[in-house]
Amino acid sequence: MAKYVPPKQSKLGQIFDVIVLLVLIIGALRLPLLLGMAGGSKVSAPVADPTWETLKQSPAMVEKWNALGITDPASVNEMITARYDYWAFSTLELLVMIVVVIGYFVLVVRFSNVEYKEVIAEKFGDRK
């Protein structure tokens, strides 16, 4: 098999590729943050009249809250009542996730294999 000689990349091209990558990296990581897509979906349901009792904190727990420097139950009303709603997802979302993750790995492994065959053929010569 003929040896593949890659084109030499110009300085400008190198810089351009770095910029593309930077935009992709920052974009992929910052966009979900900006669109509010990242982060946990925790909602708190503060109780109307927060006391340690209504917040269901036992005396031992109250002792620890106090030790942490928190003596006013109202100040941790939101923290204590915040909950994830795990059952809120739809089956469709779950299916989308499964398809995306598996599809991604299938894509990568298949494309890799195509490239890998070329590498092996050039390194070790064509099959006898």
Add this chain to the structure above:
Amino acid sequence: MAKASQAAAPAVEKISLLRVLGPAHVWALGVGIVLVGEYMGWNFGVGKGGAYAALIACWFAGLLYTCVAMIDSEVTSTVAAAGGQFTQAKHIVGPLMAFNVGLYLVFAYTMLEAGNAITIGFLVDTVANMAGHSGIDQRPFIILSIMFLAWLNYRGVLATLNFNLVITAIAFIAVILLFFGVAPWSADSPLKHADLMAGDAALPYGWIGVVAAMHFGLWYYLGIEGTTQAAEEVRSPARALPFGTMAGIITLLIAATLTWYVCAGLMPWEYLGQAGVPLFDAGRLSGSTTLMVLLGIGTLFSTLASANGCINDASRAWFGMGRDHYLPAWFGAVHPKFRTPYRSIIFLVPVALVFALGAPLDQVITFSILSGLLEYTFMPINVILFRKKWPLDTIKRGYVHPFHPLPALVLLALCAVTYFAVFLGYGTQLIAMVGFYIVVSLWFHFWRYRFVKRGDQFTMPWPRPRGY
């Protein structure tokens, strides 16, 4: 074979990374990166499922990482080059996989580094508040920690990892001392497990909370696989890497269990589940000023050690990709005096800063965990293909992991559970992240790969893979 030894003959003057590290440095690199997971972050798992859920997640994640360490040790003891899993993927699965793995590494470590810097800022703020100064500007401390460590890494790997060895050891000892300090065996111990985990507080979400907690369960250990990044700088990689990695996993299992035990006995789960510096809080609640100061120092040291190791690993992976022209060749440069991949180190500083200064901690951590998770999913594929293309009798391995393919299948199953765990509560972030990897994969396959030499990527002196 002949080709590799020809390349080794110094025809022209060349510079490369330095082989100066021993097994203790490997341990320091691995544990140094990860131990911070005990000082912050793991406790978000308590928030996702309660204290018991976090413990179960801790052990299942321990099992996951034992599989990771076994598989990784076998492959690494054979493929020893900077870039670690990146180089493994290139030789075993193929170039596109390697490109993706390289990015997983860079992201997992750079995001972890950003998380560490955020924690340092938070710690300074907490201490300043306790000293009666409110409203301190956290930014200079975040920037300083990143700049200082970048400088240290720039100046050379031996000093960097010696520094890590010392501060990691101190942070680990602090956890042990805390455990003895709260004296769980005595009657007046401040630990109140039974009271704090009674009734609803035991498993606030039921069993699905246990699954959800797996998400942050990874955080107890995330990054231990980074030991392989040092392969090109270790004096005897085939022995030092498996040894350092296994010793690291054992250290972490001990530290993780002790941390959970002390923290769950000192704080209500609602507080623990969102705490920024849980072990420091535990030190405060222990009632001993000495312990509080010690754990404060431990938090600072563990975050520094971790960010330090992250800069080291991320820059090696980026460097490895530059050297192969997966990225612009410019990044493949070695500093002629310090022998470090200096341009890669510089490039990653602003990336880390962007996230350290502008993103919430749990989300930065989730980015890091997701990249790690994708990497662990790659590992079973990697080892199964490795055994298929080069069966045991074809090349010499420094370490052969037992019960193949059981560890690979267990790892795959645990990864599947963890994807679901991340999906619970952080689903959109997961899909956005995988979407990014699909886009860059297409970019690489259809554009970037044209600049890569083909046969030359295969640098190991191995025979032709079976079936090709």
Add this chain to the structure above:
Amino acid sequence: MDIWNYLEYAAWILSVVFGLYILIDWFKVDSTYSEELLTSSREGELEAMTEKHKL
């Protein structure tokens, strides 16, 4: 102004010092040495010498 304010300024100044050190050294190295020498590291060279993969 208390000690924490001074610490803030100290952190800013030190950040700039470390940053400048890296930048200056970077430009010095890049202008002193040739690009061929700087990017002459190759994967697996030492590996080929120190580890034997023959059974």
